[in-house]
Amino acid sequence: MPIADTASSEHGPLSVKDHKRHVWPWAVLASVFIVMAAACGFGVWFFQSHVLPGTTLWGNSVTGKTQQEIADTINDQVKHTTVTAKYQGKSAKFTLESLGVDVDGDAIASDVFNAKRGDVWWQQYAFWITKDIAPEINAKLANGSVVDKALDIDAKEPVNAQVKLNDAGDAFTVVAGQNGQGADASNIAAQAISSLKSLGATQPRTVTVTLDVTEPTVTDAIANDAKSTLDTIAGKNVSIKVAGTDIATVTVPMLASSMSVNANQQATLKSGETRNGYVVFDSAKLQQYYNDQIKPSLKLEREDTKLVVNNAGEVISTETEGHDGVVIADGADTGVGTKLADALASGSNSITVAGTVDPKQEVKVTHHVVIDLSDRKLYAYENDQVVRTLNVAVAQGNDMTTGECVGLMCTPTGDFTIWQKLPSQDMSGSLTLADGSVEKWDVKDVGFVNYFSHGGCAIHRIAGGYTADASMPYVANGSHGCVGIGWDVAEWFYNWCGMGTSVHVQV
Template sequence: MDSPESDNRKFAFPNMGDDPKVISQVSLDSFAETADSIDDGAALSVNVSKKRHLLWLWIVLAVMLLFGAVAGGGYWFFQSHALPGVTLWGRSMTGQSRDHIVQEISDTAESLTVPVSYEGTSKKVTLKDLGVAIDAESIAENVMNAKRDDSFFQKYAFWAREDVDVEPFDDSQASAQTVGGMLGVQSASATNPSLQLNADGTAFDVTPGQQGTGIDVTEIVKEAKNVLESFGKQTAQTVTLENTVTDPVITDDQANEAKASADAWIAKPVSIKIGDHKVAEFGAQAIASAITLGPDSEKLGDNQIRNGSLIIDGDKLQQYYNDSIKSNFHADRVDGDVIVNSVGDVLQTNVDGHDGITVSDGGDTNVGRDAAEAFAKGSDSVSIQGTCDAQNEKKTTRTVVVSLSSHTVTAIENGQTVRVMHMSAGQGNDYQTGQCQPSGDLCTPTYCDPNSYDNCTPDGDFKVWLKYQSQDMSGTLTLSDGNTEKWDVKDVGFVNYFSKTGCAIHRIATQSAFNDSSIQAMGKNTSHGCVGVGWDQAEWFYNWCLMGTTVHVQA
């Protein structure tokens, strides 16, 4: 084989047939070029893939940001607008502002008329003619509050619906007088009986209902409500009127049944507690502020509860709590100091103490509603959340014991004798035993008869109910033997009446000073039923024996 040329070498491979193949030298540079071209293409492909991934990432982020913006904007928007799914009288209020709702209700009420006909005379009656007022603000408030207590998901779910179906106005406000005047008929609407708290705050009095005469506006009211609740979409039908006598929708018997229930609530007020400690109560004034009478057909509002014809409104109890109870809470504790009688009545407050009370945020939001339910169910308390530093109230108990057999008046404080005074009792009392003698004309009473004395306490003791620093006393009494007993004494000092029949503890009615030792030495009863003490004791006793102090008289 020839030596290969250094510049142009060729190789022959044997055993490959008759025509050997000649392969030219392959340059490695070509492989290098191919490899470079392959690397560039792969890099391009990877870069394109990365860009595509980044593009999708940006798209997802943009969608998430958009969703967050929409959700945040929706949350912010619905703080001041009606929530999704809220309707008023069946009409959607979703997204409407309070002002818009108020305006729409007011506009509908302002333009509302009901055509009426009476004996050939036709008129159009407005809500003003009926004498009713629309509280658009209150209705709008109910709409704005609808669903607010639901879970977050339910609150903003448009398919979770809640219809606000409040009464647009109070039927009892409707008066026939103006409408009757428009038609030339003297009319007076029927009035339902009502309950008023008595002056003592211990029970309710019933004011009887009155029949109405003339035009009956009941059907006009129904048509007006239909139009108002349709926001003017429904046309009022003509109401044909007659001159009639109408009865109240609540009878006096129903009102008396309601009174019995309301009086029972006063007797058993609902306590307000923090933990186990009572901090206040819903008493007579709170009950009076929250009750009304209404027929069974009357639609109840939110937080209203019916007990027969008696309706108690939790929202009004809440308002009373906010205005008259919570406003009196104090964060700092002050220990009180009071003087009470033997049955616990406060006679004098030396220091007006109070608990230290702090209510947690939102801890009393539903106390009015809870109290209404408690009254209706006969429960005795409701709870609010917070802390209470209970006061340590100092109580001084004062009472008086009059002993007719030992001829003494004993002033007792916290179970301890403060002073013992000698006294002269009624001439009719046996001086040794203290018992009223058979004639019984001039006796100091030894018991409290509930049929005679309206200030009796459960244990039978009297209470001081009237005091005079000085009083002229006179009277005439026909005795059982037919004789007449007369008296006329001027300037009887330091008088403390304890029986409603005129018996009192006072300075003994003598013309000149007659002291404790003189009474002790006298050895007889001289009064017409009163209890006379010495001139040297009477003023002290008068100042010590406060109005309402219990007086126990015993033989």
């Protein structure tokens, strides 16, 4: 049975005409939806490379402009918008560029382009949600000397404050600036800035120049701010790392060699420069410092740290600091300056260079002294090995053959440590002996004194100029308890025998 070309309803069959009447509204809605979806898709695509809706620059809508268009507009204004200035019948034209007011149009354009891109996706395209980018441009940065020269004004130039190394070369200090007198260029710059902020919609007015006290571009306040920045960086001990090991630290002299102070924080940086506040770092100068001062000090072979200890294991001195063995990978340190400049600007604590490190180790060496009163010898030991034997003269009370105490004044026996050292000392005094007699002495310029007993006994250079190898064996005991050593060995012993060295005196 053939099927009729009709549709039914509760009211009876629908004609083809009725069917079409019900379908067309949905087709229209679908078409509208497709058009809207296409428009939205186009909008999303378009604004990937153009400024988002609702974005303004100094209150001016820049929606739909490209980042490059905005940068070009700003840079063109800075270079070509002129302000006429008059003084005593003379006139000249000035731009922000000629006045030294540097404006980084590329950086501002980047800020504008990215102004809303961190928002929720739908807010990015909501034109009623606005975000204004309004970087401040300081008219006081205008260089008045340019105006003075152009208008033949007899002026006294201001002197910029400076940030310099102190005399010791280990910290920064500020040298105060000096005010000058001449044209007030800030009013001229203000007119150009006003025109710039309108993106050329308003034109600058003519300015009548007045003379005033002129501050330096780098004021004392700016210099002190820059010093604070540098002090903070120096205190962080920014390091150069190889294989996780610090091989060098950015020092105050390194910072000083590579930095300058720029009062205009909106200024365009040169290639290889970075900024931290008012401080600008030059990567080429950082690289040069590394090449000249750091790299030559790196050693391929490690040298261990040599610590001197006494018999109790206490560290008494560092004989050798030692160093790591450092091998830099081929060409890996050619970009040290660039990495450091970025780190100093961003506040990072370190940079990394490819290579290997053989870390230094700690080696302990025991120093101790044995004085034998019977043979009148001093033995200097390192790790139980005698490194030097010295002839000595001891107290008058010690027997010349056995070393035993047979008189009233003797060199004490037992275990001691060096507790005081003096490169030279006048020794004088008096002592009442057990038999009632009084012993007096007054010896000038006793050299290389090493006190081992708290009773006043020391190992020191003997009076009289005797030498250890020749004269000393024939010197009669004559001290009041001290141990005398020859003039030719006294300085060596003084340097070898550190504070805290163990001393054992025996018969």
